[in-house]
Amino acid sequence: MRDLLLAYGIFAMYYVVVINTIYFGIILFSFRKITRIMKETFYSKYDFLSGSKHMPPISILVPAFNEELTIKENVQSLLALHYPTHEVIVVNDGSGDDTSKVLIDEFRLSYYKPTPIEHNTVATAEVKGVYYNPEFPNLYLIDKENGGKADSLNAGINFSHYSLISSIDADSLLENDALIRIARKYMENPDEYVAIGGNVRIANGCKISNGMVQKARLPRKLLPMLQTVEYLKAFLGGRIGWSDINGLIIVSGAFGVFRKDYVVKVGGYRGGYPGEDMNIIIKLHRYMLDNKLPYKIDFCPDAVCWTQAPDTFKILGSQRKRWGRGNLKNMMEEGAGMFMRPRYKIMGWLTIPYNIIFETLSPYFRITGFLSLVGYSLVDMTGWKIVAVFMLINVLYGTLLGMGSLLIEELAFRRFPRIRDYFKMVFYTILMFFGYRQLGILWRFLGHIDFMRKNNSWGTMTRTSWNDEEKDEAA
Amino acid sequence: MFINLQAAYWMIAILLILMIIFMSLTLSIKMSKIISAKKEKDCLANFHSYLYYLQVELDNEAMLRPPNKSLRSFEKKVLQKTLLPWVERLKGVHREKLLILCEAIGLNEYNKKRLQSPWSIVRLDAAYHLGILRDKEVTSQLISMLHRSNFDSSICIIARSIAQTSEYPNEIKNLIQYLVNNTKYHLHLIADISKESSLDLRSVYISFLYEDHSKLNKIGLIGLQDQVDQNIPETVRSFVHSDDKETRILAVQLLMFAMDLTEKDVHYYLQFPDWEIRNMLADWIGYSGLTQYTGLLKVPIQESNWIVSRTSAKSLAQLGEYGFEILCELAAGIHGEQGREVAKEYIDEKLKQTINTFSHVDDITEYNQKIFIYQKFFGKRHDLTKAL
Numbered sequence: 001m002r003d004l005l006l007a008y009g010i011f012a013m014y015y016v017v018v019i020n021t022i023y024f025g026i027i028l029f030s031f032r033k034i035t036r037i038m039k040e041t042f043y044s045k046y047d048f049l050s051g052s053k054h055m056p057p058i059s060i061l062v063p064a065f066n067e068e069l070t071i072k073e074n075v076q077s078l079l080a081l082h083y084p085t086h087e088v089i090v091v092n093d094g095s096g097d098d099t100s101k102v103l104i105d106e107f108r109l110s111y112y113k114p115t116p117i118e119h120n121t122v123a124t125a126e127v128k129g130v131y132y133n134p135e136f137p138n139l140y141l142i143d144k145e146n147g148g149k150a151d152s153l154n155a156g157i158n159f160s161h162y163s164l165i166s167s168i169d170a171d172s173l174l175e176n177d178a179l180i181r182i183a184r185k186y187m188e189n190p191d192e193y194v195a196i197g198g199n200v201r202i203a204n205g206c207k208i209s210n211g212m213v214q215k216a217r218l219p220r221k222l223l224p225m226l227q228t229v230e231y232l233k234a235f236l237g238g239r240i241g242w243s244d245i246n247g248l249i250i251v252s253g254a255f256g257v258f259r260k261d262y263v264v265k266v267g268g269y270r271g272g273y274p275g276e277d278m279n280i281i282i283k284l285h286r287y288m289l290d291n292k293l294p295y296k297i298d299f300c301p302d303a304v305c306w307t308q309a310p311d312t313f314k315i316l317g318s319q320r321k322r323w324g325r326g327n328l329k330n331m332m333e334e335g336a337g338m339f340m341r342p343r344y345k346i347m348g349w350l351t352i353p354y355n356i357i358f359e360t361l362s363p364y365f366r367i368t369g370f371l372s373l374v375g376y377s378l379v380d381m382t383g384w385k386i387v388a389v390f391m392l393i394n395v396l397y398g399t400l401l402g403m404g405s406l407l408i409e410e411l412a413f414r415r416f417p418r419i420r421d422y423f424k425m426v427f428y429t430i431l432m433f434f435g436y437r438q439l440g441i442l443w444r445f446l447g448h449i450d451f452m453r454k455n456n457s458w459g460t461m462t463r464t465s466w467n468d469e470e471k472d473e474a475a
Numbered sequence: 476m477f478i479n480l481q482a483a484y485w486m487i488a489i490l491l492i493l494m495i496i497f498m499s500l501t502l503s504i505k506m507s508k509i510i511s512a513k514k515e516k517d518c519l520a521n522f523h524s525y526l527y528y529l530q531v532e533l534d535n536e537a538m539l540r541p542p543n544k545s546l547r548s549f550e551k552k553v554l555q556k557t558l559l560p561w562v563e564r565l566k567g568v569h570r571e572k573l574l575i576l577c578e579a580i581g582l583n584e585y586n587k588k589r590l591q592s593p594w595s596i597v598r599l600d601a602a603y604h605l606g607i608l609r610d611k612e613v614t615s616q617l618i619s620m621l622h623r624s625n626f627d628s629s630i631c632i633i634a635r636s637i638a639q640t641s642e643y644p645n646e647i648k649n650l651i652q653y654l655v656n657n658t659k660y661h662l663h664l665i666a667d668i669s670k671e672s673s674l675d676l677r678s679v680y681i682s683f684l685y686e687d688h689s690k691l692n693k694i695g696l697i698g699l700q701d702q703v704d705q706n707i708p709e710t711v712r713s714f715v716h717s718d719d720k721e722t723r724i725l726a727v728q729l730l731m732f733a734m735d736l737t738e739k740d741v742h743y744y745l746q747f748p749d750w751e752i753r754n755m756l757a758d759w760i761g762y763s764g765l766t767q768y769t770g771l772l773k774v775p776i777q778e779s780n781w782i783v784s785r786t787s788a789k790s791l792a793q794l795g796e797y798g799f800e801i802l803c804e805l806a807a808g809i810h811g812e813q814g815r816e817v818a819k820e821y822i823d824e825k826l827k828q829t830i831n832t833f834s835h836v837d838d839i840t841e842y843n844q845k846i847f848i849y850q851k852f853f854g855k856r857h858d859l860t861k862a863l
Contacts, residue, residue, distance in 0.1 A: 035596065040628045043603050054663035054697075110827070112820050134824065161782060187661035188628065389483045396490040403497040410501045419505055426498070 005376035006383055012369020013390035019358045020397035027404045029241035037240070038412045041302045044184055055183050056190075057085035058164045058257065061156030063149045065093040067170040068102050070308070074170050075103060077211030079139060083179045087138040089156045090170075094146030099170075100131070103141050109133045122154040122268035130159070149253070150269035150276040157260060157268060165263065167277075169254040172307040173203060173213055181303040182257050192296045194284050195258045197243075197251030199235050199299075201415070202228040203306035213306045216415045218424060223316055224309040226436050229402055229428045231309075236301060236413075237405035243299040247351040249285075251297065253277035255305035262287065270333075275326020282334040285347045302413065317443050324363075324447020331360045363445035370438070395433045402429030518553045526557060529576075533569055539576040551585045558582075559607045574609055583610050590616060599629050606636025606671075614640045621653070630658060631668065638671035647672050648679045655690045662690060666697040677702050684710050689719055696725035700732050707733045720749060727752050731759050741768050745775050754783045761790025769794045773801055777814035784814055788821040799825060799845055803852040822849065 060078055064071055071090070078088045092100045103109060109131035125147030132140055144155050153167055164186070168174065178198055186193050205219035219225045242248045251258075253276065263269075266283040269276045281297060288295035310316040335356055341348040373387055406425055409415065416422070519526075525542055532539055546554070555577075562573050577583065582604070589601035590613065602620060605613050614637060621633045637650050647669055654665045669676060676698060683695030696714065699707070707729060714726035727744055730736050736744070744756045757775050760768045769791065776787035791798040802825070804810060805818035826845060 036627045039596070039599060039632065043599065043632045044628070052667050054661075054667040056661070056663070110824070184664075187664040188631070189659040190661040191659060386480065389480060389487070393483060393486055393490065396487060396494065400490050400494050400497065403494055403501070407497050407501045410504050414508070417505065417508065419502070419509075422501060422505060 002379045005372040009373035026241035027237045029244040033244045057162040059160035059162045060166045062090045063152030064170040066095045066097045068097040073211035077173045082176045089140045091142045091152035093152040124155040150271040154268040166257045175304045178303040182300045185300045194262045195297045197299045198255035198303040199301045200254045202309045227309040233405040236408040239299040247346040250278040273329045274322040320443035321447035324444035325451045541579040606639040757787040761793040788817045792821045792825040807852040
């Protein structure tokens with residue numbers, strides 16, 4: 001029994017070492033791509049492109065459910081974007097609060113009865129009306145019955161006028177050149193790019209005014225700070241590398257640009273479950289590979305979107321459980337059919353297997369591995385050295401990956417130039433392994449249980465006004 | 476289960492070494508940036524009065540004088556960082572004066588040396604700056620650099636510099652052909668790059684219209700849209716019937732911008748099979764205030780395509796009394812049910828807009844005229860009057 005517990009515990013440790021090793025390989029791809037990104041970041045003439053009539057017009061879709069606290073600043077920031085032709089379509093998804101009223105009052109919008117739509121039709125819940133003010137000619141508010149985030153995005157697609165669409169979360173703020181940066185990337189290969197994701201950064205702690213992040217600062221609270229280093233690792237260390245081999249499995253719902261024609265061809269966003277951002281990307285990969293069409297799904301790390309990170313365990317737990325449910329649903333619905341199938345190339349051989357074995361199933365291996373080590377320690381303490389060494393390897397490996405991402409950040413983006421910020425981020429990268437990671441695994445597992453019990457609620461999500469953030473900072 | 480503690484210790488050592496390397500690299504980059512920013516700040520402080528002199532003298536006729544002392548490389552780099560954004564933003568005489576000054580300061584020589592660097596990122600940086608400096612002597616070097624480059628984002632940077640420095644339209648023509656044949660760039664991006672050139676490229680764009688290459692045809696159509704001389708070659712009309720939708724749209728767009736359309740043409744394009752073209756024409760009539768075509772919008776406003784119908788209604792609302800009268804006819808159902816709802820929306824909106832922008836007598840007259848037309852069709856509607 002004792003040997004069995006130790007053996008399983010060590011197996012789980014090896015499992016984590018393998019995950020870290022694969023991730024290290026992905027970070028090496030990120031380093032390979034970073035010179036190209038640096039060239040794009042430093043030398044592309046974004047100021048001039050933002051005034052060029054040659055940029056493709058983009059419809060920005062903002063699904064909003066109970067977003068009365070942040071929606072005004074969000075829309076202001078979107079209207080102020082430096083981009084030649086864009087429209088902002090806010091879709092109020094049957095909010096129970098004053099989301100619509102806040103916008104109607106702020107922008108003096110008038111009601112229009114919705115007219116039948118012929119183009120780009122994706123089925124959605126009933127649209128009650130469209131609100132518009134000619135003084136803000138590129139702003140529309142669609143008021144519809146509640147149908148979920150995916151349904152709202154589909155309603156936005158139906159209404160949109162342009163062939164490129166951008167999905168943006170209502171609690172996020174785009175940097176004013178974010179859209180131009182992502183559009184410039186699209187213009188390098190418009191025939192093949194079907195989706196390009198932006199970089200999501202944590203806004204907690206930043207100085208914000210007029211719907212814009214004026215000064216990037218690290219959060220002061222524990223949870224947002226942990227999420228800051230977590231996001232840096234995921235986006236800079238992970239997504240740059242995955243996109244380098246065209247194996248990106250997700251374009252964050254917070255900010256991404258898509259070819260509308262292909263999104264419509266794959267049936268639009270899938271409703272009913274969270275994880276619609278991952279689902280649409282897997283469907284796009286599948287469609288393009290099934291039809292043998294050349295394509296790329298890329299990541300544009302210099303196009304930045306700032307988002308509010310949950311700062312309480314309750315809200316964070318709710319978010320992570322939702323992600324867990326979404327991931328499981330996507331792997332069962334889409335991933336299983338692509339697993340190890342040669343026609344799906346990198347997706348079939350690497351991305352999907354990595355996600356199923358090391359993401360979806362990881363709570364089971366990790367939790368049972370942890371429990372067997374605890375059990376082993378209770379039975380016999382003589383093997384503590386082996387356990388301690390393996391645990392140390394995992395902490396060091398994880399920290400190394402975090403430090404690799406911080407190096408990428410320093411090479412190409414330098415949002416946090418102060419030396420003390422660097423040490424703070426390294427400290428939190430290490431701290432993450434003492435409780436936060438384990439909690440994340442547990443939440444994901446609980447998300448799977450919710451999935452089995454068909455609990456499909458969105459969970460707790462409380463927004464904080466951007467102005468409150470500002471006041472907190474001032475205090 | 477394979478457990479080898481010795482191997483595990485080795486792994487810990489390797490991980491620690493890698494961590495130290497990553498940390499040292501990050502910190503050294505940070506430190507060098509901080510030191511360099513401080514040095515730059517100090518250096519700029521020394522040039523404070525000189526930069527003030529440049530700002531004052533920029534509007535005067537006299538040439539700008541370079542600094543009295545000879546400059547070190549670092550000082551040149553700092554001045555370059557300040558002066559080149561000015562060059563980019565200014566046009567005409569001001570830009571010319573600054574370019575002469577930059578040459579006198581030695582920025583061209585400084586970047587030409589860096590163009591020979593063994594480091595590709597330094598060469599790219601030099602190419603970028605020589606483009607802004609419009610250094611005509613380096614065009615051939617930039618062209619060979621372009622041909623040697625990997626097909627990544629550096630192509631775009633070098634191509635812009637070639638367009639900025641080239642003296643001959645033929646070089647730009649070759650550049651466009653190279654980009655079309657060797658990259659997957661959006662044609663609008665290639666056209667945008669070619670427009671960095673200050674040369675007259677009309678002949679280049681026209682020559683593309685006669686090429687047997689659809690991408691070059693499209694670049695020709697895009698490029699000609701910004702030309703001052705609006706005599707459009709007859710061949711453009713043949714592209715209206717192209718098999719490629721984008722080509723058809725670009726051709727009609729060009730004819731529209733050149734105002735090379737008769738009433739018969741407008742009538743024809745408002746019924747064109749591509750909704751994008753119908754929409755474009757309907758929009759153009761409105762924002763250009765082409766009142767002579769007002770009556771033609773009766774047809775597209777009634778069509779089932781939601782976007783075209785709304786655009787036509789919007790244009791009618793922009794076309795004065797006659798446009799408003801047509802909206803009222805449609806809203807009253809004289810022409811049937813199609814377009815009735817959208818016409819009503821725009822009537823309400825137009826009346827509200829007119830009353831909101833009251834500033835002088837003309838506005839009141841315009842409002843009264845609209846109310847008069849409105850009441851002709853609908854009588855007195857108290858709810859609307861009250862809302863207004």
